Structure formats: structure tokens, C-alpha cells
Amino acid sequence: AQSVTQPDIHITVSEGASLELRCNYSYGATPYLFWYVQSPGQGLQLLLKYFSGDTLVQGIKGFEAEFKRSQSSFNLRKPSVHWSDAAEYFCAVGGDDKIIFGKGTRLHILP
Amino acid sequence: NAGVTQTPKFQVLKTGQSMTLQCAQDMNHEYMSWYRQDPGMGLRLIHYSVGAGITDQGEVPNGYNVSRSTTEDFPLRLLSAAPSQTSVYFCASSYSGMGGYTFGSGTRLTVV
Secondary structure (H helix, E strand, O other), rough: OOOEEEEOOOOEOOOOEEEEEOOOEEEOOOOOEEEEEOOOOEEEEEEEEEEOOEEEEEEEEHHHEEEEEHHHHHEEOOOOOHHOOEEEEEEEEEEEOOOOEEEOEEEEEOO | OOEEEEEEEEEEEEEOEEEEEEEEEEEOOOOOEEEEEEEOOEEEEEEEEEEEOOOOOOOOOEEEOOOOOOEOOOOOEOOOOOHHHHHHEEEEEEEOOHHHEEEEEEEEEEEO
16 A cells, blocks of 8 residues: 655754755555645645656755665755745655655744 | 636535535646645545546545546535535646646635
């Protein structure tokens, strides 16, 4: 069965500090993997995706993620966060027919 | 190109009432899905479709029906609303799974 685990419900980092959000998944085959971001009261925006090839993928807004098959992980990183990065981040996994989401990690930024 | 359009944006229902949440996309996407979002629960898949005439259940299908008579439209029906169905509902579509899904702006539903 498919599942996605985001172990951290909340994360707080200082502006300018580096960020890593964790995501572990369970899936029967090589999955498609995604990170989405949701600002308060808004819809979801795709940050980046992985489906094959280079395991380090670059996304929008300076984010990147690394697919590690041996660890069933797809962690999201950013070298230096900005106050505007405060939002909720969702990891998702799936195939052609559907994707399912983790419960999300809310990112707080300290000035 | 409007993307994924959901109507209404807000709705209040009384327990036992029925209603249909509308979802339409103009991108000729075959894959469409409905999710509900509740605090602390992330997005949970209700139903999904891989093309006109084909639908399947997701993680939390009870109390909801769907149909897909055209590529463009994927309505979600609540047959007898319950307070537990108070949530924000998102519709999403995709050309192919690897491309990621485009989301609508959501419908906030309150059942009293």
C-alpha cells in the first residue's frame, strides 16, 4: 500500500538558515515524487517533482530535493530560507493514476 | 486557459442535505482527483478518475459519489451531508502522473 510520512509537524528556522524537510514513502514500484507548498488560505503549488533520472532535482523558489531509493526518502532542502517561505509543505507519492499526500510540515521563520 | 475551476468557493449545508461540488478543467487532462483537507490530516484522496467513464475509490470514499461523463468535468456528490464532512475540498487534474497535478482553489464546506 502507498503511504507518505512527514515526521515533523512543525519546524522553526531562522531567516537565512538552511532547511531540510523530511519525507519517507512506501510504494510498490519506482514512484513519482512531489513536493507541494501551500500558503495560508491558498491552494497548492508544485515545488518540484521526481520521476526518473538524476536523483537530485531542482525546483522553484530555490528548493531542491534528493531521491534516495535505499532509504525510501525524498527530503526537501533549501540553503537559505526567506521569511516568505513560511507555509505548509506537503510531500506526495504516486503513479500515473493518483497521488497521495503526507500530513504536511508547517514551516515557521524567525526574523 | 482557466486551469482547474471549482465551484462554489464556500457552502454551508444542513445535516442530511445533498449537494454537488463542481470541478472543471480546460487542459484536456485525463487524470482527475478529489481531496479533502482537514487540519493535521494533510490531503486525503476521496475519489479519482483516469479518464471519461472510469472512476475509482481513494482513501476516504464513504459518503461521496463521483462520475466522469466528460474529460472536462468531475463532480463530487454528497448524498446526505454529515458534520464530519466539514472540510476544504480540492479538485486536481494531470496530463500524466509524472507531470504533477494542478489544483483548483478549493471549496470550503461547512455542515451544521
